[in-house]
Amino acid sequence: MSRRAALRGLGAAGLLAALTGCGVPAAYVAEGKRSAPDRSAREKSVSFSNWPMYIDTDEADAARRPTLESFSKRTGIAVRYTEEINDNDEFFGKVSPALMNRQETGHDVVVVSDWMAARFVGLGWAQKMDRAAQPNVAKYLDPLLRSPSFDAGRMHTVPWQSGITGIAYNRRKLGREIRSVADLWRPDLAGKVTLFSGLDESFALLMQGDGVDTTRWTETDFDRVCDRIERMVRSKHIRRFTGNDYTSDLSKGDVLACQAYSGDAIQLKADNPDIEFVVPEEGAELWAESMVVPNLARHKANAEALIDHYYDPEIAAELAAYVNYVCPVPAAQAVLADSDDKETAELAEDPLIFPDAGMRKRLVVARDIGPEERPRLARRWNGIVGL
Template sequence: MSRRALLRGIGGTGAAALLAGCGVPPAYVDPGDRAGRDLSARDRVLDFANWPLYIDTDDADTSRRPTLDAFRKRTGVAVRYTEEINDNDEFFGKIGPALMNHQETGRDLVVVSDWMAARFVRLGWVQEMDRARQPNVARHLDPLLRSPAFDRGRLHSVPWQSGITGIAYDRRRLGREIRSTKELWADDLRGRVTLLSGLDESFALLMQGNGVDVTRWTADDFHALCEQIEGLVRKRHIRRFTGNDYIKDLSTGDVLACQAYSGDVVQLQADNPDIEFVVPEEGAELWAESLMIPNLARHKTSAERLVDYYYEPEVAAELASWVNYVCPVPAARDVLADSGDEELAALAEDPLIFPDDAMRARLAIARDVTAEERTEFAQRWNSLVGL
């Protein structure tokens, strides 16, 4: 079971929209009010909130996390690691009240999807990291991920893991290859295609199929896409919209092609080598889920140190070999390739973990949905999902 097979938000219309809808907009925090007293030198501990199944574990004892254990032995800093994030909006609702009221969250590091990270940055709810303390991040962060529109220069966020939203299909059952998003609408796939239900998860790949530059898409691009999808839904071409249950549909043959995440497909291919993952010729979305330091975190220096630790190529390689998403540290590839382990060397050659140059040229980070756009766009998208 992949980490993304757990509960996810659909379109970002949960707690954040509720706050705005009640006439109580989330409060922006000025830069001068974000830092708290840093107790890193005194307290040899930090609190790290992450998603389930998103870190390496010991095969014999799954409660042990080797990379965190190694960090503690090296630095003397113990990490209180909690797998408390099951949904972006749910987590926003959990820590948002403290942040908007200038209170501590009790967490020094959190991991959220970039579209949610964009919201935290806009609201001023996270602190800039001191890159002078993070030479590994400065040196090894993948150039494709260095400067998303929501956080130019990655001052407030550092990717934990990355991934690609593309197309998965069963080549044996379909009997042909898929190379373009437009091929999803072919007659032989009528009723055998699924799309992702989440607005933020779904729209970029579909826009790219229409030739849109998703780094600067417009409202007209969005509404044109919705009209296209509405027509396909009414013709029953699209079987349904899914969360990560597309994995089951594809495995059983109920669908032949679908929107999918690269990390899921790596795991599916272990059981069914006929499952293919495609970065379409028109392009695919590169996304990340990023580490951030909330305002008033008590152990900011230790948190920055842990982030930089995971950007050491050897540590990044160990993590990548377990989670199987796109590694944000390209230098980790050489570590795996030279490991002397046949399975690890195979991972180094997997383009869904270390995309090759041809694949990288077709990847783009989409402009996020702005606060002004979100309510209207989410309502329209969710109306299509409910047809």
């Protein structure tokens, strides 16, 4: 088994338990012991690690990133930007030994999915931010994202971009609309449905299809959904489980309906107008990938300034126009609407970037999976995926 496979199979709780059994000190770091002397005043730099293709670039020069350049021009702070995060668990495996042993990681800001951010917060590996130094975050952060169960008040995490896990389908080839999760299980979709393979990416939407309040779901709710999915796998109704490669299956027509991300749906529909994305009647999961300042970051104040920069509605609009995910700054909608460029102005009306009032009522930030329950739930889900 590869190290990456071991990390995925054990999860954070299992990995840390294994390491502790080998004599590694307890992993949790108390709030008062997370900071290091801040070098921000004398070192005008900040290290920012993100996912690939997740920031605006200049059309004429892909090496230039206009929103980062505007931050440096305004503040005099140089940004060392790297696209080194390709997988949450892989990145966790990279930085966890240092964080566990109270050592620097070399990162000032990192972007991870909220379920991974929950691990950082739960382990005490994310520093509390000074919201007084972040007036834009305090004022403009979307109310739907302000207080997830794992980080009340969002004091340790701030969303970079958000998104919706819903259903994408080929309206013309299917010959009907999909309005609910239950529609995925109708006979005409046998062998033409895919689901996400990742536990954290899959479970909330499937539970919502069963009418579960995903802000307070239980293990009983989870097992009931797993029973249904297992039956669907054994009957060959579900074609396979996927990562981001679901987009290829849908584009080629190998599947007619699948779990999908709203950000991908915009591009899919641009390439094929028959592709539709739906937020089911029962609701869908609103998720985020969030910025975290790891323990012992050398430039915490500079990191907080960079994070706040992206909550200026003008900057948020510029980023949203490029990446096309759900913007965590609703005030950016008015900025885009005022654009002289017609295509840019039309983005302000796209509900997959700025969900309308009706859609917002159906979006929920799900309760995260706790470290105590994760090992059993992961075994159950991975067993189904491997059938």
